[in-house]
Amino acid sequence: MSSYPLRAEALVTAMTARADAAPAAAVAFQGAPGAYSHQAVRELFPEAAPLPCVSFEDAIEAVQAGRCDRAVIPIENSLHGRVADIHFLLPESGLFIIAEHFVRIRHCLMGVGRQDMLRQVISHPQALGQVRGRIRKLGIEPVQYFDTAAAAAHVAGTGDASVGAVASKLAAELYGLTVFAEGIEDADHNTTRFVVLAREAAPLPDAGVLAMTSMNFEVRNVPAALFKSLGGFATNGINITKLESYIRDGSFAAAEFYAEIVGSTDDPAVVLAMEELRFHTKWVKVIGTYPCVRERTA
Template sequence: MTVTTIAFQGAPGAYSDMACRAAYPEWATLPCADFDSAFAAVREERAERAMIPIENSTAGRVAAIHHLLPGSGLHIVGEHFQKVEHQLLAPPGATLETIRTVHSHVEALGQVRDFLRSHGLRPKVHADTAGAAAEVAERGDPADAAVASALAGRLYGLQTLVPDIHDQQHNTTRFVIMAREPIDHPRDAGPTVTSFVFRVRSVPAALYKALGGFATNGVNITKLESYIVDGSFRVAQFYADIEGHPEERLVRLALEELAFFSREVRILGVYPASPFRKSHAPGVD
């Protein structure tokens, strides 16, 4: 039996690892040191897919990822939303009274700030949550704990002192799933997300005119972010997600108008919208 592999950035037990296991429970997961290594694993056919975090409901966009996606040589073929449930993990025998220092990634520590403050615990920043859990397990000091996933606790033999200590209960990370080749996602196959990057011409009102086609054609833009490329502060590149398929008439017209006012438009992926979008839409319980 051939085991299919999906790559992720981080140590075993990271939230990206959890996302891989949730989306592809039968696949093996491949930890990678950084995002570039995860992309390379797919390009070099050591993995079939890569699970890449793109934004978090509490912390916002993942730093640098929008710079890396267009140059990865890969295509977005899906998305996954993963609930982030931080656990206070400690070596066997430790208690909440023995803990003095809590280790984790800077964003995770920020997401449990109220808990740490209320218990007088000192945060210590690590490169990632799962790596912090691994180090706490290796040291075995009852004065140390980690903020990480339940999966990290199981993998490294740590006990959960306090579950679900995140300050915001809606804490969720959106991932995009990358592959070597784009998928053939028919326009009548259900709700669709189209992701692309573009650069507008350096003229007044260029962005307003470029996006006007989406408004006049009733195409919903669900994400739009700008970032500087090539060291230039005059022209920004934009990343966007829209609802709809490029073969739909109104979406096609909107993209044509975008292209007219842009220097470059590049589609990164056309893929099924996650059911999470509908279940968490405004007004939906």
């Protein structure tokens, strides 16, 4: 049984064949053709061969196995926070973050008939959450689907005018749907941050280029462990822009953390802060240092 709607299958087959023929030019993404991750790949690498993957795990495995050179993965959204499972998958993958990219998410309401014929709208749960207010005002029932672009392909395949989709304008173009409304997200700042994953770490950014460093670490099971671990960043003037905790392997004894800081691992202040972090933790894994494309300011 196919993991994609039939209308998406032909595109997936063609794109996969092109990527398989030139793995060095291929870039994996999660979702059906027309997904926002597909849009991100096109913006970042216009000449690349996008490789659709059903899941984040599949996209990561495609890079690990050498079926493609890189993967573009969403990591957080300005409305709904972090993307589920990514922080678990990153440290396990053995891959490195080599770049970041921001996509302004402009959701479109689309279908095969007229807008006044819609009774339901299908899309990914995050997308539905981002248009919750607008959909409620229209009196349309939201129904969860596993992917935004796949939802568009499904609507196109059924031809049911009572069911619409929330997806990108690219998805509407690929599947021949009518766009009833553009920009239906509830907040103008609706933006998703993507990271580019590769098998090898990128060269450190040149001096004078603002950098970001992403890492994972596990604190020791002692009082004030996190406070002591992060103290070096405060005393050395390093800005921590993200700090998220999670529990792994059923253990509630000590948490693992995903963190991002402003700075390169060869900055003297970062070197000192990282030394203190390593002293107070069980382990530290730097996932990548890469250029900061959007300055982190209040």
